[in-house]
Amino acid sequence: MFKVNELVVYPSQGVGKVERIESQEISGATADFYIVRILSNNVTLMVPVSNATNVGLRPVCSVRTGQAIFESLKDRSEFTGYTGQNWNRRYREYSEKLKSGDLSDVAYVLKELFLIGKDKELSFGERRLQEQAMGLVTMELAYAVDRSQDEIRDDILDMFKDVIDNDEENGEEEQ
Template identity: 80%
Template sequence: MSKGFKINELVVYPAQGVGMVERIENQEIGGATAEFYIVRILSNNVTLMVPVSNATNVGLRAVCSKKKATAIIDSLKDRSDFTGYSGQNWNRRYREYSEKLKSGELCDVAYVLKELLLIGKDKELSFGEHRLLEQAMGLLSLELAHAMEVEQDVIRTDIEALFADVIRPKENQ
């Protein structure tokens, strides 16, 4: 399923976000030689070594297409799947959302962002939920920006505009 990635190609690593393949190198580990992608995550400059043979299993993938990015933005506009704040334990929601962010699937990241923005309309988010919201916004906006070839701030502003009716002013948070 996974195609080989090339040097200078943008890729997405689950829960870390968009990175660039800086090099592909062989390393000897435990007496065996293995090939690794050396990926620098753009948002925080962290460097990851991803075994080429295990890249698909860990969820390393190409940045989404422009068409998929547009579909993700459209999915954010659709609120028909939002069931509302059900009073569900914040800890249970936090675990569920954390797993979705770790999945690396863009639609899961968008789901978490939308849910937390809409829940935040009715109640104040916990500190952990607010961190997840920021993580989801960062992951989603950076990948969509690269897919659509615009600045991340443009995507972030567009997303915030979609939820202008539910985002609380900062002084009230």
């Protein structure tokens, strides 16, 4: 059970704050709802208390988990390189990972897309997924480790500086 003013994460939406818990009568039955305001865009969600776990509502990760996520982003040993997999299949797989709400899955998508971008240009959809993953990871880590989202973003961009620099060099050669 979450408390009022507690920070929570809603899958694919990001960090929100439980503003209140209210009861509403629907079809003759009373149900309790978390009223959650997503901090990045001020969207308000009504999440049934009884279904919160099923939809993936969870607390913001711990500092320890946040540090582990940073380490997983740095670790490139699991990346096997761009395998020529169809971008559409990758897009569906990565979209599912973003919807899962699991921060390690979201960080995986972010890292994979940075590293794939080193070998080939990302499709428009993949770039959007990369931006979404970056927003979700930086927002949650910022709250978890008590730093600004911009600082977290800068740290992640520094981790992939070699990939980003290579990307920019390739872009300049084409022009």
